[in-house]
Amino acid sequence: MKGSTALNHLKASKINVAIDGPAGAGKSxxxxxxxxxxxxxYVDTGAMYRAVTLKALREGVPDDERERLTALAEKTxxxxxxxxxxxxxxxxxxxxxxxxxxxxxxxxxxxxxxVPALRxxxxxxxxxxxxxxxxxxxxxxxxxxxLPQAEVKVFLTASVRVRAERxxxxxxxxxxxxxxxxxxxxxxxxxxxxxxxETSPLRRADDAVEIDTSNLHIDEVVDRILALCRTSLGGRxx
Numbered sequence: 669m670k671g672s673t674a675l676n677h678l679k680a681s682k683i684n685v686a687i688d689g690p691a692g693a694g695k696s697x698x699x700x701x702x703x704x705x706x707x708x709x710y711v712d713t714g715a716m717y718r719a720v721t722l723k724a725l726r727e728g729v730p731d732d733e734r735e736r737l738t739a740l741a742e743k744t745x746x747x748x749x750x751x752x753x754x755x756x757x758x759x760x761x762x763x764x765x766x767x768x769x770x771x772x773x774x775x776x777x778x779x780x781x782x783v784p785a786l787r788x789x790x791x792x793x794x795x796x797x798x799x800x801x802x803x804x805x806x807x808x809x810x811x812x813x814x815l816p817q818a819e820v821k822v823f824l825t826a827s828v829r830v831r832a833e834r835x836x837x838x839x840x841x842x843x844x845x846x847x848x849x850x851x852x853x854x855x856x857x858x859x860x861x862x863x864x865x866e867t868s869p870l871r872r873a874d875d876a877v878e879i880d881t882s883n884l885h886i887d888e889v890v891d892r893i894l895a896l897c898r899t900s901l902g903g904r905x906x
Contacts, residue, residue: 681901682708682800682802683818683897683900684802684803684815684818684819685699685702685703685803685804685805685818685820685822685893685897686815686821686822686873686876687805687806687810687821687822687824688806688807688808688809688810688812688821688822688823688824688870688873688876689806689823689824690808690831690858690859690862691855691858691862692831692832693824693825693826693881694826694886694889695714695806696712696714697886698806698881698886698889698890699804699805700712700754700804701886701890702804702890702897703803705894706802706804706897707802709797709802709803709804710748710755710803711748711794711797711798711804711805711806712748712755712757712806713790713794713806713807713814714777714806714807715748715755715757715768716746716790716793717777717780717790718768718773718774718777719746719757719759720737720740720741720746720780720790721773721777721780722770722773723740723759724737724776725772725773725776727740731776731779731780734785734786737780737783738783738786738789741786744759744760745758745761746759746793769839771843771846774854775854778862778865782861782865782867783867784866791814794807795814795815798814798815805818808862808868809869809870811823811872811873812868812871812873813868819897820893821875821877822879822896823872823873823876823877823878823879824879824881825878825881826880826881828855828856828859829852830881831855832848832851832855835851835855836848879892879893
């Protein structure tokens with residue numbers, strides 16, 4: 669099965685695609701593009717944890733008050749809305765797409781996302797989104813925990829420097845005081861935190877395909893994942 673015929677078959681058949689990896693590896697951009705090519709729904713799980721973190725910051729709930737953080741997640745209405753300018757993140761009816769990417773949220777989200785009961789709340793929501801298939805979901809534990817039965821699992825990675833450079837290009841106009849060195853330090857700390865946390869740590873699923881994006885153009889990464897999707901569909905057809 670080749671080209672547009674294969675893509676049309678994927679659109680009709682529907683599978684779930686899990687994309688994991690550390691911060692700055694390009695997960696969100698790649699997942700969004702793969703979803704667009706397949707006509708699937710894109711689910712940015714990181715944005716969901718960031719939304720809860722933003723609310724915790726606004727309400728003054730500290731990282732160590734796990735019960736309050738979980739209760740906060742339970743009562744927060746989080747929606748990922750398709751928009752002509754890209755996916756928008758709605759929190760209790762407010763568009764917080766830009767706010768959840770602030771440095772303050774970034775510095776706290778790993779600690780908030782490490783709360784087991786809070787993760788259970790959001791994982792249940794994420795699984796419900798994928799019940800009917802046709803979902804491309806990215807995060808840090810999608811292939812290992814959220815969607816372990818996903819037909820295609822990918823683990824994206826890149827060097828710390830490359831990931832820091834990508835992030836710096838994104839925010840240098842909005843946060844001129846941020847340096848490349850400080851971003852590298854923050855990413856290394858985030859990697860340690862995500863990999864060493866007790867609940868659903870960052871790791872590659874045993875059956876995931878690892879792709880190092882350090883020296884690849886974004887379109888090359890997308891094409892590789894689409895090829896994996898076509899292979900998966902061919903295997904199911906047999």
